[in-house]
Structure formats: C-alpha cells, structure tokens
Amino acid sequence: MASSDITEGASNGDRSFESALSCVRVGPDDFDLSTEVAALRAGEPGVGAVVSFVGTVREWRGDQADAAMPSTLELEHYPGMTERSIAQLIVKAWQRFDVRGVRVIHRVGPLAVSDQIVLVAVTSAHRTQAFQCAEFLMDWLKTQAPFWKKESAGGEGRWVDARTADDDAAARWGHVAPANAVGTALAPKA
Amino acid sequence: MKIQVRYFASVREQLGAGEQVTLPEPAEHLTDESTPQTVGQLREWLARQSPVHATALHAAKGLRMAFNQTLCSADQPLADGAEVAFFPPVTGG
Secondary structure (H helix, E strand, C coil): CCCCCCCCCCCCCCCCHHHHHCCEEEECCCCCHHHHHHHHHCCCCCCCEEEEEEEECCCCCCCCCCCCCCCEEEEEECCCHHHHHHHHHHHHHHHHCCEEEEEEEEECEEEECCCEEEEEEEEECCHHHHHHHHHHHHHHHHHHCCEEEEEEECCEEEECCCCHHHHHHHHCCCCCCCCCCCCCCCCCCC | CEEEEEECHHHHHHHCCEEEEECCCCCCCCCCCCCCCEHHHHHHHHHCCCHHHHHHHCCCCCCEEEECCEEECCCCECCCCCEEEEECCCCCC
C-alpha cells in the first residue's frame, strides 16, 4: 500500500520514500537509455521534456602516460545505504522541482573503459525543471551516495580521490549537508 | 551493547568487511574514554584495538561515518544493535 501525497501542478504520482526507492536501481547490469526513457514517458501525455545524463568510464593510465595496458574500474558500494541515500535525494528533488518521472541507475562491480556507469533521467512538462532536477540529482549523488571507485592500469591500482569541485557543485544548490571531499564536518572532534 | 561495524573501500582493504563488537556497559565509574557512547568515540575505541585499526581509522583524508545506513557526525549517539560504518569520502557517479 502506497501512501500518496499528490502535489497539485506537479506529477500525480506517489511522492513517498518507498516510491522514490522504486525509481532507483543499483547493480552490475548495464542499462539501455532508450528503454529507460521510453518507460518514463509511457502513459504520460503531460510530459514535454526529457533530460538524461549518462556517466561513462574514462580512460586512466596511472602514472605511466604511455602505458599500453587498458585500464579498468571497480565500483564498490554499501548495499542498502546506497539505495536509501539516492531515494532520499529523489524525495528532496520532488519537493524542489516540478518534475514527473525520475529514474536513477548506478552500476557496481568491475567496469571497462567506455562502459556506462550511471543514468539519471527526468521528465517534466517544461525543460527548465527537468534540466535542473537532473543536475541536482547528479551533484548530490556524487557527494552523498556511498560508492567508491578504484582504478587499475598495468597492475597499478588506486582509490579515486573525492574532488572538492564536486562539493562545490553540490553546494550551489544551497543545501546544508556536509562536504564530502575535504570537509571536516564529519571528522571527530578530538 | 552490541554494534555491527562495517568498513568500505580503502578502510575495508585494511580491516576487512566488518566486525561485531560488544561494548562494555556504561558504568558510573567509567569515563567516556573507556565506554564509547557516540560514533566518534567508537572510532577511537576501535582505533585502540590494533595498530592496523589505528592506521585505517586515522587516515588523513577525512573518514566518513554512517549510523544505521545514514551519514552521521561524530557526536551521533550509539544504540544497541545499531549498524555503524566507516569509509573514505564517496566517489560515485
């Protein structure tokens, strides 16, 4: 049983945490952008804008610029918390933007260069809300959802460092959440 | 008080996926130092368990903490049966 909280003028969907959770998929499987967008648009004649973002694995060559070995990426996550944290972001997005459908897919496990990693797709009546909502979700996902990337190339591996640029991108939405990369908000007091 | 501790990414590589810890019950003669009552104090208590714990949990690059699968600060109070996780800053997306 889904508790529905219908916002007039917004989507006529269920805006609960459980509903947000059903918009999220985390797992090893690849995704197809066309299929996901078609599903979001199905039976939604009020949709006038679809915005999607796909993140892909960028090549990494370690410290040897001319290394011929292909690089790989391993994505670790915190099962349970990952889905919960993304669903919480979607609930915040629903409160903030006049959007209809939301889909977030994030892959985990071993990935190769050029593989798809993440999909954020949003539908709305007009483009502005969909653009902003997609960007909001990506910015916050990068600093709040518990994923970790480890890059390897030519036998050399390293955990990817968090970037302060990502904290800055998230902060411009004006939320008061702790910075991820170098913030001391979560550090022990002692 | 029993706490399920979980580690991820570089912290997991040093300490394993996690451990179940049983903390001494708070007693009046004991100070916060000996009986952790917050997530931050649990981190310090764990760091005293071995040199490897100390290294992993005192890593320079800002350890993050979660209480029952939600990001939290060091002053988050502990609770019996809670799941507490320690991990480096996140790098998804």
